[in-house]
Each structure stands twice: as C-alpha cells, then as structure tokens.
Amino acid sequence: MTDQGLVEAVRRTRELVEQDRDTHLPALAGSLNSYGGYLAAAGRRTEAAEASEEAVRLFGELAGQDRDTYLPDLAASLSNQAALLGQIGRRAEAVEVSQQAVELYGELAELNRDAYLPNLATSLNNHALREAEVGRRAEAVEVSQQAVALRSQLAELNSDAYLPDLAASLSNQAALLGQIGRRAEAVEVSQQAVELYGELAELNRDAYLPNLATSLNNHALQLAEVGRRAEAVEVSQQAVALRSQLAELNRDAYLPDLAASLNNHATRSAEVGRRAEAVEVSQRAVELYGELAELNRDAYLPNLASALNNHAALLAEVGRRAEAVEVSQQAVALRSQLAELNRDAYLPDLAASLNNHANRVAEMGRRAEAVQLSQRAVELYGELAELNRDAYLPNLASALNNHANWLAEVGRRAEAVEVSQQAVALRSQLAELNRDAYLPDLAASLNNHASRLAETGRQVEAVQISGLAVQLYRELIALSRDVYLPDYVRSLAVQGSTLSRAQRYGEAVVPLTEALTVGQELPEYARRILEGVVALLREAYRASPKDVDRAFERLTGQDLSSWITKR
Known part of the structure; x- marks a missing residue:
C-alpha cells in the first residue's frame, strides 16, 4: 500500500472509531502500527515513532478492557515502539519500553510457553540492543545470552522453524561481546x-x-x-x-x-x-549512498554522512589530504543538518565527525582550526556524557585524547598536559569497570600523556608514565600479539624518546633496540614505525655516543656507529 493509501486507511478508521469506538478501535491501533512500520522504512522515523506511540496507547486501552485478547498486541507494539525510539535518539525511553515488552512476553510465555516463547526470545534480542545503545553493555550481553539460550532450545525442538532466529541472536551476541572486550x-x-x-x-x-x-x-x-x-x-x-x-x-x-x-x-x-584499494572501495560506497540519498533523503542521509567520514580518513592515509579535508567537511555539514532536525539522534555522529575533521584539518597544517574543532567535539561529548555517562564516557575520553594532541601542536603544552591527564583519568575509571574492553584505550592515553609531559619538561613523570604504557601493552600483546604489536612498538619508541629527553641516553637504547627487534614481526605496511625508532637512536647517539654505543653493543653485540652507517 502507498503512503497515501495508508494515510487514507488510518483516516477512514478514525472516522469509524468516532461512530463505534468499541468495534473499530482495534483496527485503528493495527493501522497505526502498520503505518509506523511504513514510515520507518521510508526514513521518516520521528513520524513513525509518533504513530507507534499512539498504537501503544490504544492497545494499552484495549488490554485494560480485555487483557487476554490484546496483551499480545500490546507487547508487539511496545517492542516496535522501542526500536523506533532508539532510532530517533530517545534511547533511555527505548530501554524502558523494550523492558515492558520483555515483561509482557514473559507473562504470556508463563501462560502459554509454546505460543509465546519465540516472542519472548525476540523481545530479549531487541532489548539487548536497546541496553547497548545506552551504554549498559554488560547487561546487554546477559540479555542477549538469554535470547540465545531460548532460541537454542527452540531450534532443538524445531530446527526448520527456529534455526534462522538462533543465527540472528548469535550474530547480535557477537557484536555485543566485542563491545565489552x-x-x-x-x-x-x-x-x-x-x-x-x-x-x-x-x-x-x-x-x-x-x-x-x-x-x-x-x-x-x-x-x-x-x-x-x-x-x-x-x-x-x-x-x-x-x-x-x-x-x-x-x-x-x-x-x-x-x-x-x-x-x-x-x-x-x-x-x-591496501590503502589505494580502500580509497576506491570507499568512494564507491559514497557514490551508492549518494544515489540512495537522492531517492530517499530521510532514510539515507545519515549513511551518506558516515560513508563520507570514513572516506575522508582513507583519503588522508594515501596522502590526498586536501581532498580528505573537503570530504570530512561535507560529513560535518550533513551531520550538522541532521542534528538540527533531531539533536538526540544525531549529536553523537556530529561529535564524531568534528573529531575526524579536526584530524584532517591538522594534517593540512591548519592546527589552530583543528584545536577549535576538537574542542567542540569535547564539548558535545561532555554534554552527551552528562545525559548518559555509560554510553558516552568512552567517546569523551577519546575526544580529550585527540584534543590534547592538537593543543600540543599549537604550543599550548601546559593545557595539553591537563587535557591528556583528564583522558587518562577517565580511561582509568573505565578500565576499572571493564578491563578487557578499555585497557587498550588506557594504554594509548598513557602513551600520549607521556609525550605531553615530556614536552613541558616534566621528564621524570614522562618516563614513569611511558613505562606504565609499555607494561600495559606487554599485557595486551600476551593476549593478542597481532592486534597490539604495532602499538607496543610505538610505546617502546615513546619510552625511548622520554628517556632521551631526560638525558638517560644509554637507558633509552633498551626500549629502542627492543622496538627494532620485535618490529621485524610487523607486516610490511606497518613498518613505517621503525623509521622513527631509527631516528630516535641516531639522536641519542649524537647526544651521547659513548653511552649509547656501549649500551647498544651490550644488547646486540654490534657497534652502533657502523650499524647506523648501514641503515
């Protein structure tokens, strides 16, 4: 049925309700549910949520009159409404509504397990997503596990009917497990x-x-x-x-x-x-989303903005920085429009694009502008974290980490240290709550903070903090060497740099030599890191040839001066 047809059906049913409310109210509630689904598919999410809210209210009224008949309809409408509320950024409400749907389906399943256990499993699957959207990720995993357990039972009884649902719940659970580390x-x-x-x-x-x-x-x-x-x-x-x-x-x-x-x-x-290939592929994604957004702006403009954001980052990686800035600016512009239309839904995306655009602008040497953009990202994430700490505190910490870098780039080093310290503090809190998920972020912030401290002459603290970062990365590579080896090598380089800044040149050779040794395991595309390590060794050697040469020979059995000449 077309938009006009659905609107006409709702209008006619409203007229019938005015004539005979008892007879036609169920039909109106059902029509509103259908219309909400159509609007959501068309990208008109706010209107869809309004239609579903009215459907919930009407089914609630009907269930109050005849609970046995209309409780299933009320539960289905609540589940639908929760999804739509989540899509328009009303995530806290969405969690409450999806919880109500779970409770109603739980009540129905107690009365008739065979009929409603599948619905209970579906509502749990959806509720897990809603929990994750408000940052309650551990709870989301628990709920998704319940959904998997129920659907596993159902699939054992009837594989043909329920195996698809089990596969869907497993896919959902995998994503949630990844989010908690x-x-x-x-x-x-x-x-x-x-x-x-x-x-x-x-x-x-x-x-x-x-x-x-x-x-x-x-x-x-x-x-x-x-x-x-x-x-x-x-x-x-x-x-x-x-x-x-x-x-x-x-x-x-x-x-x-x-x-x-x-x-x-x-x-x-x-x-x-494969960065050149990545740029071609992301360009194709941008083109397709552009085509889709022309056909249906409401539905696909958010996707187009995301694709542009991604494409900008990939353009920067192949050195096409001027283009990257233009593309990331487009992403910011689109997400600004979206946030004006629906602040709750799109403010997080705008903050992310501002953070990304700050990086792209800085790469073009426009560092003062980068500071302003990263500051705006920090402010937006701060606002979001006040509303929902669980969901946005990780993003705020990342934005602070980024902002500290750009403050340092414009010479505002004392401020940079304060901001990087805030990032460390937040990520320390997060790692205490969930070590698996946030330890990598804490290690990265410590590495960054060590550099910021060294830039302000606080060399003793810088050496201590860089040592902590190395320790954490050692822990991480023991868990997943492939994932964290590049970061571990970088942390060794930072430790070597901080030791050199503290004029502890002989000691600096130890992490730098280790970086060169383990760096041989890096894939070819990641070996650019080693160029910086060699440069740090050269600087240390120039500053204190005897100490550095002695330390290098003790570790490797080679003479550093001849080794550097070969490099």
Missing part, C-alpha cells in the same frame, strides 16, 4: 552465525543469502578486532560479492546493503595496507 568469544560466536546461515542458504538460497552476507560482514569486523586482518579482508570481500549478486537481482532491495559492505570492506582493506 570479549573479542575472542565474539569471533567464535560470529563464526557460528556464519555457519548456521551458510547451512540455511544451502537449503534455501533466495531466503537466506542476504542473512549470510550480513553475518559475513559482521564476522569480518570481529576478526579484525582480534588482529586477524588478512582473514577479515577475505570475509568482507565475500560479503561484498554476495551483496553484489543480490543487488544485481534486486537493486532497490539490496543496494543499501551493498553500500554498507563496501564501506566495511574499505576499512578492512586499509588495515592490511
């Missing part, structure tokens, strides 16, 4: 989802190929998170290939999914050093 588990669970969808696609290709493509897309992300980047690229390429096939068969239905997979594949390609 349980990355190895996330990979295992996302692999299970891929296998189940693969099995289903063999039985019914038309029905499940889209789901298989989605699960591959998600699995690629989880693989990348544990450093299995080469595998991640292969898997994301498979997702692109499947979605390309689907888009050829039905362009209208699957073009958005293809654009999303291209965006993901661009990032995966860049992570293995």
Whole structure:
C-alpha cells in the first residue's frame, strides 16, 4: 500500500472509531502500527515513532478492557515502539519500553510457553540492543545470552522453524561481546552465525543469502578486532560479492546493503595496507549512498554522512589530504543538518565527525582550526556524557585524547598536559569497570600523556608514565600479539624518546633496540614505525655516543656507529 493509501486507511478508521469506538478501535491501533512500520522504512522515523506511540496507547486501552485478547498486541507494539525510539535518539525511553515488552512476553510465555516463547526470545534480542545503545553493555550481553539460550532450545525442538532466529541472536551476541572486550568469544560466536546461515542458504538460497552476507560482514569486523586482518579482508570481500549478486537481482532491495559492505570492506582493506584499494572501495560506497540519498533523503542521509567520514580518513592515509579535508567537511555539514532536525539522534555522529575533521584539518597544517574543532567535539561529548555517562564516557575520553594532541601542536603544552591527564583519568575509571574492553584505550592515553609531559619538561613523570604504557601493552600483546604489536612498538619508541629527553641516553637504547627487534614481526605496511625508532637512536647517539654505543653493543653485540652507517 502507498503512503497515501495508508494515510487514507488510518483516516477512514478514525472516522469509524468516532461512530463505534468499541468495534473499530482495534483496527485503528493495527493501522497505526502498520503505518509506523511504513514510515520507518521510508526514513521518516520521528513520524513513525509518533504513530507507534499512539498504537501503544490504544492497545494499552484495549488490554485494560480485555487483557487476554490484546496483551499480545500490546507487547508487539511496545517492542516496535522501542526500536523506533532508539532510532530517533530517545534511547533511555527505548530501554524502558523494550523492558515492558520483555515483561509482557514473559507473562504470556508463563501462560502459554509454546505460543509465546519465540516472542519472548525476540523481545530479549531487541532489548539487548536497546541496553547497548545506552551504554549498559554488560547487561546487554546477559540479555542477549538469554535470547540465545531460548532460541537454542527452540531450534532443538524445531530446527526448520527456529534455526534462522538462533543465527540472528548469535550474530547480535557477537557484536555485543566485542563491545565489552570479549573479542575472542565474539569471533567464535560470529563464526557460528556464519555457519548456521551458510547451512540455511544451502537449503534455501533466495531466503537466506542476504542473512549470510550480513553475518559475513559482521564476522569480518570481529576478526579484525582480534588482529586477524588478512582473514577479515577475505570475509568482507565475500560479503561484498554476495551483496553484489543480490543487488544485481534486486537493486532497490539490496543496494543499501551493498553500500554498507563496501564501506566495511574499505576499512578492512586499509588495515592490511591496501590503502589505494580502500580509497576506491570507499568512494564507491559514497557514490551508492549518494544515489540512495537522492531517492530517499530521510532514510539515507545519515549513511551518506558516515560513508563520507570514513572516506575522508582513507583519503588522508594515501596522502590526498586536501581532498580528505573537503570530504570530512561535507560529513560535518550533513551531520550538522541532521542534528538540527533531531539533536538526540544525531549529536553523537556530529561529535564524531568534528573529531575526524579536526584530524584532517591538522594534517593540512591548519592546527589552530583543528584545536577549535576538537574542542567542540569535547564539548558535545561532555554534554552527551552528562545525559548518559555509560554510553558516552568512552567517546569523551577519546575526544580529550585527540584534543590534547592538537593543543600540543599549537604550543599550548601546559593545557595539553591537563587535557591528556583528564583522558587518562577517565580511561582509568573505565578500565576499572571493564578491563578487557578499555585497557587498550588506557594504554594509548598513557602513551600520549607521556609525550605531553615530556614536552613541558616534566621528564621524570614522562618516563614513569611511558613505562606504565609499555607494561600495559606487554599485557595486551600476551593476549593478542597481532592486534597490539604495532602499538607496543610505538610505546617502546615513546619510552625511548622520554628517556632521551631526560638525558638517560644509554637507558633509552633498551626500549629502542627492543622496538627494532620485535618490529621485524610487523607486516610490511606497518613498518613505517621503525623509521622513527631509527631516528630516535641516531639522536641519542649524537647526544651521547659513548653511552649509547656501549649500551647498544651490550644488547646486540654490534657497534652502533657502523650499524647506523648501514641503515
């Protein structure tokens, strides 16, 4: 039915309700639910939420009169409303509403387990997403586990009917596990989802190929998170290939999914050093989202802004910095428009784009402008963290870390130290709450803070802090060497730099030599780090040739002066 047809159906039903409320109220509630779904699909999310809210109110009224008949409809409407509230940024309300849906389905399942257990599992799956959106990620994982458990039971009883639901819950759970730092588990669970969808696609290709493509897309992300980047690229390429096939068969239905997979594949390609290819792929994603946004601005403008944000970062990586600035400016402009229309939904995205744009501007030497942009990002994330600390405190810490760098670049070093200290403090709090998820961020902030301290002459503190960063990265590479080895090498370089600044040149040789040694394990695309390490060794040698040469020979058995000449 068309938009006009649905509006007319709702209008006619309202007229009938005025004539005979008892008879026609259920039909009006159902029509509003259908209309809300249509509006959401068209990207008119605020209108969709309004329609669903009215449907919930009407089904609530009906359930008050006849609970047995209308409680299932009320539960379904609440679940629908929660999703729509989440989409327009009213996330705290969305959690409350989805919790109500879970409770109602729980009550219904107690009365009739066979009929309502599937609905309870679905409502738990959705509630987990709502919990994650407000930053309650540990709770989200627990709820998603309940959904997986119920759907596992159902799939054992009837594999044909419930295996698809189990696969969906596993895919959802994998993403949530990744968010709380349980990355190895996330990979295992996302692999299970891929296998189940693969099995289903063999039985019914038309029905499940889209789901298989989605699960591959998600699995690629989880693989990348544990450093299995080469595998991640292969898997994301498979997702692109499947979605390309689907888009050829039905362009209208699957073009958005293809654009999303291209965006993901661009990032995966860049992570293995295939940066030129990444730029081409991300450009294609931008073009597709641009095409979609022309057809339906409300639905796809947010996606276009995200694709532009990603494309700008990849352009910068291949040295096309002027283009990168233009593209990131476009992302900021689009997200500013979106935030004006719906501040709750799009302010986080605007803050992220401002942070990204600050980096792009700084790369062009426009550092004063970068400071202003990063300051604005900090302010927005601060505002968001006041409203929802759990959800946005990690983003605020990242923005502070970034802002400290740009303050240092314009010579405001004392302020930079204060800001980087704030980032360390926030990330220390986060790591205490969830060490697995936030230890990498804390290590990065300590590394950054050490550099900021050294720049203000606080060399003793800088050496201490850089040592802490190295310790944390040692812990992290023991857990996942592939993921954290580049960061570990950088932390050794920073430690060597801080020791040199403290005129402890002989001691500086120890971390710098280790950086060169373990750096040989780095993939070719990541070895640019080592150029900086060699430069630091040269500087230390120039400052104190005897001490540095003696330390280097003790560690390696080589004469540093001849070694440097060969380099």
